[in-house]
Amino acid sequence: MTPSKSWRTGSAGLTVHLDKWTGRAQAPSGAAQVIHFEKNGPGTLRQETFLQANAYGVVKSTLTTIDATVTVGTVTDDEGVTASTLTIHPVRGDYKIVDNGKRSERPIPQDELMSSKFSGKTYAVLRRTDPGSGREVLMMIDLGANKRVDDTDTVFTYSVYVP
Numbered sequence: 240m241t242p243s244k245s246w247r248t249g250s251a252g253l254t255v256h257l258d259k260w261t262g263r264a265q266a267p268s269g270a271a272q273v274i275h276f277e278k279n280g281p282g283t284l285r286q287e288t289f290l291q292a293n294a295y296g297v298v299k300s301t302l303t304t305i306d307a308t309v310t311v312g313t314v315t316d317d318e319g320v321t322a323s324t325l326t327i328h329p330v331r332g333d334y335k336i337v338d339n340g341k342r343s344e345r346p347i348p349q350d351e352l353m354s355s356k357f358s359g360k361t362y363a364v365l366r367r368t369d370p371g372s373g374r375e376v377l378m379m380i381d382l383g384a385n386k387r388v389d390d391t392d393t394v395f396t397y398s399v400y401v402p
Contacts, residue, residue: 268294284309286327297339303347305332305357314363314382322363324382329357355383 254268275287284307291300310326332347352358362379369376 279306282308282310284327298337299339300337302335303332304335305329305347305352314361322365322380324361324363325379326359326361327357328359329353332357359383 270293271289271291273287273289275285275289277285277287279285286305286307288303289300291298293299305327307327307329310328312324312326313321314324315321329347329352332352333344334347335344336342347357361382363382365378365380367376367378368374
C-alpha cells in the first residue's frame, strides 16, 4: 500500500500560563500522542501508542506496544465505496508507564489483549490527496465504530512519502 515500512501520526498541544503575581511563565501544561504502525514482516506489524500529559510540571506518559498478525481484505460500504482493510490480531503486548519519574513496565494480560480494546480491530485504508497540502495521505478508518468508508470518519492520517 505504501513504499514505507512504517506509518506514524501524532499531535501535541502546549499551554504556558503566566503567574500574575510574579510575571513569570509557569511550567508548561499540555498533552501529546503518537500512533505508530510498523511492518515487522509478511502479515505482521507492531503498533505503538504513546500518550503524555503534563500539568504544572507533573508528567505522566504511557507507551502501549502490540505485536500482531494482520489480515488484509476489502470492504464495500452501503454507498458502494470499496477500500482495503487491515484487521489486527494481537499476539503479545506491554505497557511502559512513567508517572512523574517513577517507571513501571508490565505485559498486557492475555484476556485484555484478546478483548475488543485491542483484538479484531478492522481499519479501512484509503489513499487520498489532502486538499489542504496537496500531499498524498494514507487514511485509516475504524470500521468498528461505523461502517462507512469515507474521509469524514478518519481515525489516523499518515503522510505518504513517495520518492
